[in-house]
Amino acid sequence: MTITDVNTAFADEKARQIDTARSREQAFQARIDRGEIRLVGGDQYEILTGWDRGERFTVGRNAEGQISEIIAAHGLDSRSDGTIALYASSPAWHGLGQIIPGGTADMDTVLHAGGLHFTVATVPALYRFGGELHEHSDRFHTVREDTGAALGVVGRRYEPIQNRQGFEFLQELVGRYDVVWESAGVIKGGRRVFISIRLPDTVRVDADGINDMIVPYVAVMNDHTGGGTFQCVVTPWRPVCANTERFAVRDAVTRWAVRHTAGAVDQIKEARRTLGLSIDYFEKFAAEETALARTDIAVADFHQVIADLWPLEDDATDAKKTNFAARLGAIDGIFRTETERVGRTAYAAERAITGYLDHVAPRRPGKSMTEEIARATAALEGADDDTKAKAHKRLMLLTRA
Incomplete structure (x- = not known):
């Protein structure tokens, strides 16, 4: 013993x-x-x-x-009790937020768990001149009514779309499809909020081969700064942090937006009809991505696609040649990683190009922006949408060769 x-x-x-x-x-x-x-x-x-x-x-x-x-924190806000303002039906990769295993269909529970139950008001914009306080007749501040925190500066025609008002139309979809709320959260002190549900059908790319699963979600983002819109997107990403919220906009396949003005809430109700068309898109999307996944691509052909997207003139300066080589090297590196997962295919090529644009391509931040914020802004504004569309069309030509 x-x-x-x-x-x-x-x-x-x-x-x-x-x-x-x-x-x-x-x-x-x-x-x-x-x-x-x-x-x-x-x-x-x-x-x-x-x-x-x-x-x-x-x-x-x-x-x-x-x-x-x-x-x-991943860009997410904190609730009054110090916990992260995020609701999710399953743990996100960062392990943050209020997790309700299996999710819930109750909207009020989601709004409180995600910290979205606050309302927004507009108050006159004031300025000091000549030792006295003056009111700017055409400018107002949006403020959180629970904390008084200022969110943005808006004009006279601006009318807040309250979080609950904007998200209510999704409750009908939750009931109709017998699905749950997937995620909800607050970003940048309430300046932006998001909420999402999962659509019932799963889309698979090359089901008999790489079998990449695409899960469509409906995500709704509300902006309280005066500089953005209320928008709905159908996307294969589940927003569970600031980064994936940006991805949701980037990868949107059905998008609908409205500005914060009188009658906006009535217009939001029309979004239900638009979202109903999304499943047809995903079927076409899966078919085209499957074709790419079943098309082998030679490195030389891949490099030609890159050259078509970013042409290099014969008389290019040394600096431009250096930049071209750096870009090619970066995309090649991502391509090698993708080929290990899905083979040396046109699908891997598309993943490499979009991955470079979203995560690696240099951004020139403004005076008040970091490179990270500049990259996020580019994603939100769809700065690279044309390049991505061109790359997809160019690679689809290889499937018909």
């Missing part, structure tokens, strides 16, 4: 915990020293490099001041 000295075992375990904590602290400090992250204020840090550049996270510490947890 083996006899264990509990005091020795406790001391050994405590020593291991201290070594682990010390290693974590050292690794964290090393990232700061290398310029990969920086302290923003309090216990919040910002990532400065890599794919997560621009993301912020909170460092939790125990009573001894050692790092106990690292919580990423």
Whole structure:
């Protein structure tokens, strides 16, 4: 029989915990020293490099001041109790939010869990001149009525579309298709909110081959800044953080939008008819993507597609030649990764080109923007839609060769 000295075992375990904590602290400090992250204020840090550049996270510490947890916010807002303003029917990759396993069909539950149950009002815009406060007759601020936080500046014709008003039309689809609310969340302090449901049918690309599954979702985004619209999109992405909310707009296959003016809520009800046409699109989409997945592509042909998308003149400057080579190298790298998953096909080529545009292509941020925000703005505005469409049409020609 083996006899264990509990005091020795406790001391050994405590020593291991201290070594682990010390290693974590050292690794964290090393990232700061290398310029990969920086302290923003309090216990919040910002990532400065890599794919997560621009993301912020909170460092939790125990009573001894050692790092106990690292919580990423992913652009999502916090609720009054400190939890992340996100509802989801299943855990997202980042593990954040209020998870209701299997989801719920109750809209009020979703609005509260996701932090979307606030309303928005407009108040006069004021300015100080000559030591006195004046009112700007044609400008107003949108503010959250629960916190008083300012969200944007709008004109006289602007009328807020309240979150519940805008999302109610989806409740009928939830009941009709016997589906649940998939996700809902708040971004940038309430400036943007989103909610989504999953459509009942699943679309498969090359079912007998790579069998890539496409799940269509209806996502609705509401903007309270005055600079955006209320919009519905049908998309193969489930919005569970700021990034995937941007992907939802980028990959929209059916889109409907309305500005915040009188009568907008009545117009939103018409979106139900538009969304009903989406399933037909997904059938065509799956057929074309399957054709791409079953078409082998030579590297030379792939490079020719890239050359067609980004032509390089014979008399191009050295700088342009360098940029072309860098772009080609980046897309080639993504293509090699995709070919490991789906083979050296036109489908892999399309994934490589769209992946480059969405995640790698350089962006020139404005004075008040980071590169991450500039990239997000480009995705929201569909800056690369024409290039993606051209790439798809060009690759589809190979399927008929």
